[in-house]
Amino acid sequence: MRLILFGPPGVGKGTQAQILSQKLNIPHISTGDMLREAVKNQTELGLKAKSYMDRGELVPDDVMIGIIKEVLSSEKCKNGFILDGFPRTLPQAKALDEIFEELKIKLDYVISLEVNDEEIIKRLTNRRVCRNCGAVYNLLIDKIPEDNKCPRCGGELYQRNDDNPDIIKNRLKVYRESTQIVLDYYAKKGILKSINGIGEINTIAQKIFESIGIKE
Numbered sequence: 001m002r003l004i005l006f007g008p009p010g011v012g013k014g015t016q017a018q019i020l021s022q023k024l025n026i027p028h029i030s031t032g033d034m035l036r037e038a039v040k041n042q043t044e045l046g047l048k049a050k051s052y053m054d055r056g057e058l059v060p061d062d063v064m065i066g067i068i069k070e071v072l073s074s075e076k077c078k079n080g081f082i083l084d085g086f087p088r089t090l091p092q093a094k095a096l097d098e099i100f101e102e103l104k105i106k107l108d109y110v111i112s113l114e115v116n117d118e119e120i121i122k123r124l125t126n127r128r129v130c131r132n133c134g135a136v137y138n139l140l141i142d143k144i145p146e147d148n149k150c151p152r153c154g155g156e157l158y159q160r161n162d163d164n165p166d167i168i169k170n171r172l173k174v175y176r177e178s179t180q181i182v183l184d185y186y187a188k189k190g191i192l193k194s195i196n197g198i199g200e201i202n203t204i205a206q207k208i209f210e211s212i213g214i215k216e
């Protein structure tokens with residue numbers, strides 16, 4: 001099964017990707033991981049990507065697309081994959097189609113996790129991170145002691161600077177503006193599955209499985 005996963009920040013995309021990956025026995029490939037691996041392995045494209053990253057610039061499309069092509073044609077992706085973080089623009093989506101064509105593989109589904117802004121803002125503004133061990137908690141779900149110490153290690157819990165409503169709203173706006181056109185593209189192909197991302201982790205996973213014809 002070959003999938004692309006979309007979801008705004010704070011929607012729990014990483015968790016669902018992990019569940020899908022285990023269930024379908026296919027790798028979860030995020031653009032971040034792919035880049036890090038290519039840089040670490042010092043591939044030609046990895047070194048090229050690094051030269052941009054070192055200057056604090058975005059890795060250009062042709063380099064990123066080359067890296068994705070290498071990964072998708074590798075042994076670990078022969079039974080499928082869950083692609084995460086790419087494509088973000090229409091030209092990238094079209095370039096990806098060309099890769100699929102070259103590799104003679106077919107994209108099965110594009111899964112989009114949908115959560116309204118209000119819910120994401122609620123989730124992210126209630127997020128607390130441990131300064132010591134990095135554990136992430138949600139004040140709405142997790143039991144945090146009154147002294148505001150990490151239940152795991154006793155470290156101090158804090159709120160990340162970018163977990164404030166205005167910054168979150170802006171991130172969501174950027175996400176929606178850039179991805180809507182890409183989602184429309186896949187909707188026209190008839191392979192887009194939009195899933196309501198609010199609820200229990202396992203319930204959402206169940207909805208994803210059903211939408212792509214997988215029985216529990």
Ligand SMILES: [Zn+2]
Nearest residue numbers: 130133150153
């Ligand atoms: Zn801790």
